[in-house]
Amino acid sequence: MAKGRRRLRISLIGAGSVGTALAVALHRKGHSSGSVVSGRLSSARRCARLVKCRNFSARLSALPSHQDLILIATPEDAVKTTVQELWRLNIPFDRTYVAHTSGVFSDIILRPLKTRGARIFSLHPIQTFPRNLPVEHHVRSLRGISYGFVGERSSLSLAQSLVSDLGGNILRVPKEAKILYHLACVFASNYSVALLGAVEELISTFSGPPGLNKFKRLIYSSIENTLLVGSMKALTGPIARGSAETARLHLLELQKKHKNLIPLYRTLGLQALRLATKQHRLSSKRIRQIKKALKAR
Numbered sequence: 001m002a003k004g005r006r007r008l009r010i011s012l013i014g015a016g017s018v019g020t021a022l023a024v025a026l027h028r029k030g031h032s033s034g035s036v037v038s039g040r041l042s043s044a045r046r047c048a049r050l051v052k053c054r055n056f057s058a059r060l061s062a063l064p065s066h067q068d069l070i071l072i073a074t075p076e077d078a079v080k081t082t083v084q085e086l087w088r089l090n091i092p093f094d095r096t097y098v099a100h101t102s103g104v105f106s107d108i109i110l111r112p113l114k115t116r117g118a119r120i121f122s123l124h125p126i127q128t129f130p131r132n133l134p135v136e137h138h139v140r141s142l143r144g145i146s147y148g149f150v151g152e153r154s155s156l157s158l159a160q161s162l163v164s165d166l167g168g169n170i171l172r173v174p175k176e177a178k179i180l181y182h183l184a185c186v187f188a189s190n191y192s193v194a195l196l197g198a199v200e201e202l203i204s205t206f207s208g209p210p211g212l213n214k215f216k217r218l219i220y221s222s223i224e225n226t227l228l229v230g231s232m233k234a235l236t237g238p239i240a241r242g243s244a245e246t247a248r249l250h251l252l253e254l255q256k257k258h259k260n261l262i263p264l265y266r267t268l269g270l271q272a273l274r275l276a277t278k279q280h281r282l283s284s285k286r287i288r289q290i291k292k293a294l295k296a297r
């Protein structure tokens with residue numbers, strides 16, 4: 001923790017991948033834990049042990065009356081009921097910040113607690129935390145990331161100091177753009193993984209399990225180049241070169257053994273064509289030919 005900064009007493013609700021990683025990282029920066037509450041007592045206990053907290057429970061009523069921050073890291077569908085239950089508790093909210101880590105909700109979902117005096121915000125780590133990876137992996141993965149913040153000015157400085165303790169930085173997201181922001185996260189992470197799943201599927205038909213590793217440099221370079229010069233300039237391949245014939249051959253091959261991948265191939269082909277068109281790389285005739293090949297049944 002930076003010199004002169006206040007140590008916070010933080011209570012966590014939802015001791016899953018995200019909640020545990022944040023609680024552990026903040027504990028290591030000198031913040032203390034007021035309580036850990038989770039769906040199952042075993043998850044609460046496991047996280048509490050890591051943050052040296054004696055107060056853990058499967059019930060929200062176990063929250064102490066005084067804490068500086070209540071961090072809600074439950075799945076999305078439990079946030080609303082958690083807020084309703086919190087609202088009924090005898091907590092001096094006028095001295096408490098309440099935040100959640102959901103990517104899709106803004107701070108609006110926490111508004112009932114604002115009526116009790118709480119300062120509210122949403123703070124979403126722009127990172128992925130698969131369940132089956134160890135806590136240490138998740139804690140390390142927090143280094144240097146950005147956090148999508150939605151909230152009022154009165155919460156911003158607290159969020160900024162937490163994020164700076166976590167070694168990250170804040171991305172301020174306008175309330176009304178929160179769902180678009182989350183769409184960007186889903187495309188960047190979940191759908192990229194889904195796309196790599198398609199790559200795995202294709203490789204598995206001609207190579208053994210470590211096959212995807214042979215494509216590692218190709219995958220990394222594509223991402224690095226895109227981050228370096230943007231998607232339009234980073235695009236290579238048959239669509240960027242205007243080869244309708246290659247697209248036709250690809251679709252014929254998919255028709256034989258991987259029919260499930262045809263809609264994905266067509267959709268991504270059209271997206272690639274949009275990028276190539278914006279770059280003015282292709283003649284109108286070539287664009288028409290590729291569109292025709294991609295849409296052919």
Ligand SMILES: NC(=O)c1ccc[n+]([C@@H]2O[C@H](COP(=O)([O-])OP(=O)(O)OC[C@H]3O[C@@H](n4cnc5c(N)ncnc54)[C@H](OP(=O)(O)O)[C@@H]3O)[C@@H](O)[C@H]2O)c1
Pocket residue numbers: 013014015016017018019037038039040041042043044073074075076078082101102103104124125126127128129130131
């Ligand atoms: N996973 C990611 O990559 C990621 C990235 C950024 C943000 N987020 C956001 O972070 C939040 C948590 O995600 P996660 O991946 O950490 O989920 P997760 O691993 O499923 O953890 C959620 C935790 O919440 C607990 N829980 C469920 N209902 C509860 C309730 N009513 N009261 C108290 N605890 C409850 C669960 O309890 P038990 O296990 O104890 O039963 C679980 O430990 C979500 O809003 C998600 O959108 C996730």
